[in-house]
Amino acid sequence: MIKVEKLHKSFGKNEVLKGISTQINNGEVVAIIGPSGSGKSTFLRCINKLEEPTDGKIWIKGADITDRQTDILKVRQNVGMVFQHFHLFPHMTVLENLTYAPLKVKKTTKSEAENTAMDLLEKVGLAVKAQEYPSKLSGGQKQRVAIARALAMNPEIMLFDEPTSALDPEMVKEVLDVMKTLAHSGMTMAIVTHEMGFAREVADRVLFLDGGVLVEDAPPNEFFSHPKSSRAQDFLQKVL
Amino acid sequence: MNLDFTSVLPSLPFILQGLGVTLQIVCLAGILGFLLGIILSLCKISKIKLLNWLANAYTSVFRGTPLILQLMIIYFGSPQVLGFQIEGVTAAIIGFALNSAAYISEIIRAGIQAIDKGQQEAAMALGVPYRPTMVNIILPQAMKNILPALMNEFITLTKESALVTTIGVMDVMRRAYQVGANQYQFMEPLLLAGIIYYILVTILTFLGKLVEGRLRSND
Numbered sequence: 001m002i003k004v005e006k007l008h009k010s011f012g013k014n015e016v017l018k019g020i021s022t023q024i025n026n027g028e029v030v031a032i033i034g035p036s037g038s039g040k041s042t043f044l045r046c047i048n049k050l051e052e053p054t055d056g057k058i059w060i061k062g063a064d065i066t067d068r069q070t071d072i073l074k075v076r077q078n079v080g081m082v083f084q085h086f087h088l089f090p091h092m093t094v095l096e097n098l099t100y101a102p103l104k105v106k107k108t109t110k111s112e113a114e115n116t117a118m119d120l121l122e123k124v125g126l127a128v129k130a131q132e133y134p135s136k137l138s139g140g141q142k143q144r145v146a147i148a149r150a151l152a153m154n155p156e157i158m159l160f161d162e163p164t165s166a167l168d169p170e171m172v173k174e175v176l177d178v179m180k181t182l183a184h185s186g187m188t189m190a191i192v193t194h195e196m197g198f199a200r201e202v203a204d205r206v207l208f209l210d211g212g213v214l215v216e217d218a219p220p221n222e223f224f225s226h227p228k229s230s231r232a233q234d235f236l237q238k239v240l
Numbered sequence: 241m242n243l244d245f246t247s248v249l250p251s252l253p254f255i256l257q258g259l260g261v262t263l264q265i266v267c268l269a270g271i272l273g274f275l276l277g278i279i280l281s282l283c284k285i286s287k288i289k290l291l292n293w294l295a296n297a298y299t300s301v302f303r304g305t306p307l308i309l310q311l312m313i314i315y316f317g318s319p320q321v322l323g324f325q326i327e328g329v330t331a332a333i334i335g336f337a338l339n340s341a342a343y344i345s346e347i348i349r350a351g352i353q354a355i356d357k358g359q360q361e362a363a364m365a366l367g368v369p370y371r372p373t374m375v376n377i378i379l380p381q382a383m384k385n386i387l388p389a390l391m392n393e394f395i396t397l398t399k400e401s402a403l404v405t406t407i408g409v410m411d412v413m414r415r416a417y418q419v420g421a422n423q424y425q426f427m428e429p430l431l432l433a434g435i436i437y438y439i440l441v442t443i444l445t446f447l448g449k450l451v452e453g454r455l456r457s458n459d
Contacts, residue, residue: 050361050365073368074367075367076367077366079365080366081365083358085356087356087359087361089359089377090381091381100376101367101368104372104376105366105367105368150365153366159365
């Protein structure tokens with residue numbers, strides 16, 4: 001589904017990613033963890049080309065997105081993304097947030113887009129908020145709407161960039177629950193997260209990044225009980 | 241001081257006739273300047289260096305020279321450059337539009353750059369192309385923030401429109417001046433013109449507040 005080969009990314013002279021190669025298979029849920037500044041978010045943002053890779057290749061369902069010939073907009077329609085700070089469109093109602101891209105990009109009919117949107121809002125438990133503006137929602141509700149907005153494009157892959165880091169503690173669970181349901185539905189997911197419990201429970205694999213290098217790639221049980229590298233051991237000691 | 245409006249008041253309809261011209265210039269120049277301002281502001285935030293440079297050079301020239309000079313160059317220069325004399329009103333509309341576009345582009349640029357980058361990224365991540373992202377996502381939010389500054393620009397435009405007197409356009413200002421010249425009595429017609437401009441600006445301010453209130457209603 002996603003294949004990354006020798007991915008490098010530099011901001012000016014600062015090399016953030018130093019040659020990362022990995023692959024995420026269909027239906028797999030991958031948690032990406034590591035200390036801050038390790039390049040986790042940058043790695044995730046390269047996958048839908050919000051960051052332009054400096055070197056290396058990334059394939060999404062066979063399409064090389066580092067190739068300029070590839071229609072990145074087309075690829076992005078199939079790759080949903082959820083941000084730490086939600087980034088809902090504040091001048092649109094919740095329903096409009098969900099229907100905007102399907103109407104504009106996929107040229108879905110209005111009734112179809114609204115039906116899909118209401119189904120999704122139902123799934124994240126926010127159907128009653130359809131006509132509200134985002135400013136009226138709590139952080140947890142905003143993030144659930146943001147997840148529904150990404151799902152409204154019916155993507156095959158979902159990227160999550162620290163989806164619970166900006167939330168008050170009591171709202172984390174409602175968002176993780178939605179993500180859990182999504183993971184069990186067979187969605188291919190890449191999640192940058194600090195929620196170790198969640199990673200352990202839901203992920204099929206854990207990628208541990210440090211200093212722009214993929215240090216470990218292991219199933220969660222193995223990673224959390226027997227981290228191989230001293231850097232991962234160090235990190236886990238601090239966060240667990 | 242003895243003010244005597246009785247001899248001037250019969251000329252009030254004559255002065256008021258200038259309102260049509262004044263409004264025509266302000267409205268058309270405002271709309272054209274606004275549209276050109278949007279285009280210029282998009283050039284300024286573009287990744288293409290040449291567009292940045294062109295838009296910045298444009299702004300620099302139109303902000304760096306007197307408006308009255310620009311008006312005169314367009315009006316008096318047209319026979320030499322275009323081969324025919326353009327009408328005063330047309331010259332005024334072009335001049336004010338070009339000039340206010342320079343100022344408006346700066347206002348809009350700042351407004352766009354004040355919008356959280358995440359808004360654009362969210363649209364990109366959904367596969368939305370650049371143009372609808374700007375038109376549907378970024379600009380509506382930017383407009384809300386810059387409305388006060390934009391209103392200010394339109395108010396300035398309304399008042400500055402009196403400069404067209406210098407290129408012979410029969411606006412409120414010029415008519416007031418002519419009435420004064422005919423009657424050898426300037427104070428009263430000029431005061432009348434002042435009141436007319438003040439009322440115009442007050443209406444504009446009121447409309448601005450109305451629009452602003454409506455836009456803020458979903459906050």
